[in-house]
Amino acid sequence: MSTLPVLSISDLxxxxxxxxxxxxxxxxxxxxxxxxxxxxxxxxxxAGKSMCGSAIVGLxxxxxxxxxxxxxxxxxxxDTLSQEKMRRIRGKRIGMVFQDPLTSLNPLMRVGDxxxxxxxxxxxxxxxxxxxxxxxxxxxVGIPAAxxxxxxxxxxxxxxxxxxxxxxxxxxxxxxxxxxxEPTTALDVSVQAQIMxxxxxxxxDRGTAVMLITHDMGVIAESTDRxxxxxxxxxxxxxxxxxxxxxPRHPYTIGLMASTPSPTGGADRLSQIxxxxxxxxxxxxxxxxxxxxxxxxxxxxxxLPVLKPVGRNEVACWLFxxxxxxxxxxxxxxx
Amino acid sequence: MLxxxxxxxxxxxxxxxxxxxxxxxxxxxMGDPLENLLGQEATLAxxxxxxxxxxxxxxxxxxxxxxxxxxxxxxFGVSYRVGLPVGEVILSRLPATLELAALSGFLAIFFGIxxxxxxxxxxxxxxxQTIMTTSLIGVSLPTFLIGVxxxxxxxxxLGWLPSFGRGQTASVFxxxxxxxxxxxxxxxxxxAVTLGLYQMTLIMRLVRxxxxxxxxxxxxxxxxxxxxxxxxxxxxxxxxxxxxPVITITGLQLGSIIAFAIITETVFQWPGVGLxxxxxxxxxxxxxxxxxxxxxxxxxxxxxxxxxxxxFVIDPRLQADRAGGGGH
Numbered sequence: 148m149s150t151l152p153v154l155s156i157s158d159l160x161x162x163x164x165x166x167x168x169x170x171x172x173x174x175x176x177x178x179x180x181x182x183x184x185x186x187x188x189x190x191x192x193x194a195g196k197s198m199c200g201s202a203i204v205g206l207x208x209x210x211x212x213x214x215x216x217x218x219x220x221x222x223x224x225x226d227t228l229s230q231e232k233m234r235r236i237r238g239k240r241i242g243m244v245f246q247d248p249l250t251s252l253n254p255l256m257r258v259g260d261x262x263x264x265x266x267x268x269x270x271x272x273x274x275x276x277x278x279x280x281x282x283x284x285x286x287x288v289g290i291p292a293a294x295x296x297x298x299x300x301x302x303x304x305x306x307x308x309x310x311x312x313x314x315x316x317x318x319x320x321x322x323x324x325x326x327x328x329e330p331t332t333a334l335d336v337s338v339q340a341q342i343m344x345x346x347x348x349x350x351x352d353r354g355t356a357v358m359l360i361t362h363d364m365g366v367i368a369e370s371t372d373r374x375x376x377x378x379x380x381x382x383x384x385x386x387x388x389x390x391x392x393x394x395p396r397h398p399y400t401i402g403l404m405a406s407t408p409s410p411t412g413g414a415d416r417l418s419q420i421x422x423x424x425x426x427x428x429x430x431x432x433x434x435x436x437x438x439x440x441x442x443x444x445x446x447x448x449x450x451l452p453v454l455k456p457v458g459r460n461e462v463a464c465w466l467f468x469x470x471x472x473x474x475x476x477x478x479x480x481x482x
Numbered sequence: 483m484l485x486x487x488x489x490x491x492x493x494x495x496x497x498x499x500x501x502x503x504x505x506x507x508x509x510x511x512m513g514d515p516l517e518n519l520l521g522q523e524a525t526l527a528x529x530x531x532x533x534x535x536x537x538x539x540x541x542x543x544x545x546x547x548x549x550x551x552x553x554x555x556x557x558f559g560v561s562y563r564v565g566l567p568v569g570e571v572i573l574s575r576l577p578a579t580l581e582l583a584a585l586s587g588f589l590a591i592f593f594g595i596x597x598x599x600x601x602x603x604x605x606x607x608x609x610x611q612t613i614m615t616t617s618l619i620g621v622s623l624p625t626f627l628i629g630v631x632x633x634x635x636x637x638x639x640l641g642w643l644p645s646f647g648r649g650q651t652a653s654v655f656x657x658x659x660x661x662x663x664x665x666x667x668x669x670x671x672x673x674a675v676t677l678g679l680y681q682m683t684l685i686m687r688l689v690r691x692x693x694x695x696x697x698x699x700x701x702x703x704x705x706x707x708x709x710x711x712x713x714x715x716x717x718x719x720x721x722x723x724x725x726x727p728v729i730t731i732t733g734l735q736l737g738s739i740i741a742f743a744i745i746t747e748t749v750f751q752w753p754g755v756g757l758x759x760x761x762x763x764x765x766x767x768x769x770x771x772x773x774x775x776x777x778x779x780x781x782x783x784x785x786x787x788x789x790x791x792x793x794f795v796i797d798p799r800l801q802a803d804r805a806g807g808g809g810h
Binding site for chain 1: 700719796
């Protein structure tokens with residue numbers, strides 16, 4: 148078994164040329180996901196989480212495109228592949244789960260036909276064999292009476308059941324990587340936990356790597372091994388989930404944690420980060436977070452911070468630059 | 483499902499009753515039928531006797547019921563102009579109109595859907611843009627102008643196709659059809675194109691906009707994320723989802739192809755029911771006009787009924803009562 152990470156992104160840049168200048172929804176983002184690992188990607192709406200996912204599978208809407216960095220899947224570079232080769236990787240080596248199971252399935256097609264279609268697109272098997280596998284896939288995601296439900300239409304399933312079907316579809320060709328874009332956001336809270344448990348179990352059993360895009364810190368805490376925090380298209384902080392959650396370093400991550408209710412926390416009021424994430428057209432120079440940051444100083448408004456190891460996390464913040472502050476733990480004391 | 487069909491058929495019958503009343507009323511309010519039947523030398527006694535014999539003294543509702551009863555038997559009276567039963571006259575003309583409408587309907591749907599898909603998929607391509615621009619002509623020019631232009635181009639200048647008439651016909655099961663003979667087929671091309679051009683551009687534009695809408699939807703994104711090829715996505719997933727609204731409009735358009743064949747048939751002197759109707763109007767041949775009205779009404783209602791039933795075939799969500807939903 149290779150020790151290469153399943154997914155390895157470095158310095159990824161996605162740009163959208165528009166009439167009023169070039170927008171950069173993803174700016175020099177880099178991370179790895181190992182076999183069987185679940186990486187959570189958090190951030191506000193528009194922070195570039197979903198765009199990252201789209202970039203990995205080569206499905207960025209026109210006119211956007213990848214203009215820098217590289218994406219490797221098990222060591223093989225995939226961001227430069229032709230559309231046809233990329234198409235064969237989608238669904239086969241990278242599976243996707245989208246936010247809304249109600250709209251992810253073609254309403255006019257039986258779910259079984261959609262699974263069979265996916266299997267036969269990627270694997271050289273007969274119709275009969277594909278159908279057998281489709282029933283097995285539905286059983287595996289916990290759909291009762293799978294051999295009869297396979298002939299049902301999407302509208303005959305509930306939301307949670309539909310998301311199970313979507314997961315079965317994503318896993319149908321046994322991919323190495325699953326990109327789950329807010330897979331539980333559209334579901335009831337009680338169903339969310341079931342779906343996350345299912346996704347975790349299936350991926351652990353198969354050693355599938357998962358990139359879990361979400362803005363739900365509860366899901367992050369419960370399900371992920373590591374977490375990456377995105378802000379305005381840039382990576383603010385990345386590290387083991389426990390460390391990022393218990394001792395966040397980047398002022399934005401700290402603010403994010405403070406604004407998330409915790410079952411044990413005693414605060415009456417949740418704190419909030421003043422201001423809003425900048426528009427992509429008007430990202431401030433230096434650190435994108437500087438206008439909202441209470442600890443901003445000299446270099447923050449002019450120089451772009453790069454990721455540096457701090458404890459077990461990696462943080463992009465000038466507060467942790469030894470040469471500038473002389474004390475790597477200054478921020479912690481202030482916090 | 484069954485309840486739905488029965489309800490729809492009931493509604494269709496109501497519409498037909500209303501149409502029937504209008505066509506019945508034409509006898510009452512457009513001129514005096516006795517005037518035409520009796521001639522110059524009739525006495526008042528003759529007149530009263532005929533009035534009684536034809537049942538014109540009965541109350542209006544009774545007369546209407548009698549009219550409906552006769553119409554169900556296929557008895558629409560006698561044409562004032564040619565002196566033959568109206569049913570017979572219309573039946574002899576109907577195949578010409580139906581085959582013309584069928585050919586132009588086929589052309590409109592076939593090319594409308596193909597061009598619609600093409601212009602949606604290659605939205606920014608040069609050919610697609612050209613088709614879209616040209617289609618504006620089809621939408622905006624009146625039918626008779628297109629007909630006259632086609633005659634000028636292909637019949638007068640190029641001399642490739644006949645400019646009027648139906649050519650030779652061949653008989654199949656006692657029905658005379660022109661499309662089966664070479665000269666008949668050639669005669670049909672220009673009128674069929676004229677009649678279908680507007681419908682084609684309409685269907686094309688509709689298919690295009692529906693297709694663009696569907697291609698933006700989540701399940702198409704998900705289909706791409708599953709690695710399906712363009713062909714499977716465009717034809718396997720997108721096309722079927724565009725068809726429901728397209729069928730509605732197309733159904734209505736097919737009805738109007740038959741109803742509005744009048745203009746095309748006049749321009750090309752095509753001997754169908756449209757031309758029959760125009761001549762009937764010129765001669766105030768009320769039985770023919772009234773029967774034509776009923777016929778067109780019946781065709782529209784039937785097509786609408788078929789369209790409603792087609793929804794069930796295409797969209798499984800409408801059959802919600804047939805299979806149970808699942809729980810969590």
